[in-house]
Amino acid sequence: MAKIKTRDRILDTSLALFNSVGEPNVTTLLISDEMDISPGNLYYHFKSKGDIVEELFGHFEEEMLDLLAVPEDVDISLDQQSFFLHLLFEAVARYRFIYQDLVNILSRYDQLQVRFKRLLKKKTAAFRVICESFRRQEKMDIEAEQLDSLCEQLTLTACYWSSFDTLSHLDNREKVDPGRGVYQMMHLMIPYLAPDEQAHARLASRDYL
Amino acid sequence: MAKIKTRDRILDTSLALFNSVGEPNVTTLLISDEMDISPGNLYYHFKSKGDIVEELFGHFEEEMLDLLAVPEDVDISLDQQSFFLHLLFEAVARYRFIYQDLVNILSRYDQLQVRFKRLLKKKTAAFRVICESFRRQEKMDIEAEQLDSLCEQLTLTACYWSSFDTLSHLDNREKVDPGRGVYQMMHLMIPYLAPDEQAHARLASRDYL
DNA sequence: GTCTATAAGTAGATAGAC
DNA sequence: GTCTATCTACTTATAGAC
Numbered sequence: 279m280a281k282i283k284t285r286d287r288i289l290d291t292s293l294a295l296f297n298s299v300g301e302p303n304v305t306t307l308l309i310s311d312e313m314d315i316s317p318g319n320l321y322y323h324f325k326s327k328g329d330i331v332e333e334l335f336g337h338f339e340e341e342m343l344d345l346l347a348v349p350e351d352v353d354i355s356l357d358q359q360s361f362f363l364h365l366l367f368e369a370v371a372r373y374r375f376i377y378q379d380l381v382n383i384l385s386r387y388d389q390l391q392v393r394f395k396r397l398l399k400k401k402t403a404a405f406r407v408i409c410e411s412f413r414r415q416e417k418m419d420i421e422a423e424q425l426d427s428l429c430e431q432l433t434l435t436a437c438y439w440s441s442f443d444t445l446s447h448l449d450n451r452e453k454v455d456p457g458r459g460v461y462q463m464m465h466l467m468i469p470y471l472a473p474d475e476q477a478h479a480r481l482a483s484r485d486y487l
Numbered sequence: 488m489a490k491i492k493t494r495d496r497i498l499d500t501s502l503a504l505f506n507s508v509g510e511p512n513v514t515t516l517l518i519s520d521e522m523d524i525s526p527g528n529l530y531y532h533f534k535s536k537g538d539i540v541e542e543l544f545g546h547f548e549e550e551m552l553d554l555l556a557v558p559e560d561v562d563i564s565l566d567q568q569s570f571f572l573h574l575l576f577e578a579v580a581r582y583r584f585i586y587q588d589l590v591n592i593l594s595r596y597d598q599l600q601v602r603f604k605r606l607l608k609k610k611t612a613a614f615r616v617i618c619e620s621f622r623r624q625e626k627m628d629i630e631a632e633q634l635d636s637l638c639e640q641l642t643l644t645a646c647y648w649s650s651f652d653t654l655s656h657l658d659n660r661e662k663v664d665p666g667r668g669v670y671q672m673m674h675l676m677i678p679y680l681a682p683d684e685q686a687h688a689r690l691a692s693r694d695y696l
Numbered sequence: 697g698t699c700t701a702t703a704a705g706t707a708g709a710t711a712g713a714c
Numbered sequence: 715g716t717c718t719a720t721c722t723a724c725t726t727a728t729a730g731a732c
Contacts, residue, residue, distance in 0.1 A: 284715075302511060302591055305707060319716050321709060381587040381650060382509055395654065423689075427674040434671075435640070438647040441590060445604065462643075465636040469678030480632075493697075514725055528698050530727060 285323045287313055289337075292330045296375035301331065301383060328387055335390055338373040339397065345369060346400045354411040356479055360486075362408070363463050366436060367456035374440050398433060405432040412471070420470040428466065435463055457486040494532045496522055498546075501539045505584035510540065510592060537596055544599055547582040548606065554578060555609045563620040565684060569691055571617070572672050575645060576665035583649050607642060614641040621680070629679040637675065644672055670695040 282290075291313050295304045306327050310320045324330050345365055348354075376383060376394075384391045406429045412418035420428065439459035464483040468476055491499075500522050504513045515536050519529045533539050554574055557563075585592060585603075593600045615638050621627035629637065648668035673692040677685055 300591055300594055303594065306709080307707080315715095316717050317708090318710080318718075322715065325709085327708070378590040379588060381653065382511055382591055384654075385509055385512065398654065424674065424677070427671060431640075431644070431671060431675065434644065434647060434651045437651065438643060442643045442646065444590065445593075445607065462636060462640060465633065466640065466675075468633070515727080516725075524697095525699050526726090527700075527728080531697065534727085536726070 284313075284315065284319065288320060288323055288330065289334060293334055293373070293375070296331075296334070297373075297378075300379055301375045302379055331383070331387055332390065334373065335376065335387075335393070338369070338376060339393060341369050342397055343400070346397075346404045348404045348407050350407050352411065353415055354408055356417070356475060356482065359408055359412075360460060360464060360482055363460045364456065364486075367440070367459040370436065370459075371440055371456050374444075377437060378441050378444070380437075398437070401436060402429050402433045405429045409467075409470075412475075417472050417475045418467075418470050419472060424470070428470065431466055432463060435459070435466065439463075461486040493522075493524065493528065497529060497532055497539065498543060502543055502582070502584070505540075505543070506582075506587075509588055510584045511588055540592070540596055541599065543582065544585065544596075544602070547578070547585060548602060550578050551606055552609070555606075555613045557613045557616045559616050561620065562624055563617055565626070565688055565691065568617055568621075569669060569673060569695075572669045573665065573695075576649070576668040579645065579668075580649055580665050583653075586646060587650050587653065589646075607646070610645060611638050611642045614638045618676075618679075621684075626681050626684045627676075627679050628681060633679070637679065640675055641672060644668070644675065648672075666695040 292309050307317055310317045461483050464479055468479050501518050516526055519526045670692050677688050
């Protein structure tokens, strides 16, 4: 069994530290200390701390783009949708350091701004595709204005739920339960679902509590 | 006309800078530079940067507690409620630096954590009082489970809308329009309103776009 | 109250030996 | 690839003159 390359260990360790104490509070020294390597060694593999952040962001971006490639014109079931939400929240939770200090990070690494905004747009678009699929299947009844508002609300919630949730247990930033987020997202949609689907969604949502 | 005291100018300037470039990016040197006073002078008035942050937070806290003292057992009208939301978003916008780097700030000034959480609880409670007033007046029809979810969602949105909105125009962090936030909040409640109130709320909400 | 000068500490990053 | 040593830059904060 080949040992993990130092470069990858740096990424893993950084991600764990960023998530647990926040990216701005993590110094390159802390990362190398945690790994029992020298700071010089870290800088052999990455030319700056920003490069680590950007590479991690790149991984996140890749995962998200993959996930958000929701096929249009396909009938999506409620269960498929909640599974999708589950995966979405898991990905966000794995890279929650980005969201916890979002404005700060995007202002310091400004090439990430445009990429993050693109992700946001794709997220909103994905929710719209899902809602429109429901609408075609007559599982959802919603007017244009409400649909816009709902999709924005879903995007907002997908972004900030985990941070908001963390606030309730700021003492340990380690574990984050994506479940409550999925629950909350489903409850945003429930009012617009057809009666049968509503009942189904209510029951299904409870699994996430 | 008496000139504004240096101490107050420090608070004003700090607030403006915090809001516009983010608290972590504002050094005491930048504040004193902006005011054309010496850093020593700043430290004559405040013993640390943290003290400035805490005093500003105190002002925010005071405003919010004032605002959130919603009387129970009183019939609240839809218009009163949207006015309340308006004031709420304005207060948040005025102190948006707190929210833009929330996790970061709360982790560095940890005495603020408990105070912030208390505000969150009060916020959720205020939304609950409002919804229950609507329910008593038969303006709202909502079940317990949905009410919980709605109040949490309102709190989340009240916290993060302005940050979320700022993301769309990260180039200039100066101006923030609280209107869209109010609109979004109203649209969260609309599905649960009685038909007449729904129509009213839809119309009223458009004023905030 | 306000200034200048500077201390003390920390972060990011580099040089050069092994 | 990895280490030690070190540099530069910056930030907070203080000392002491005016």
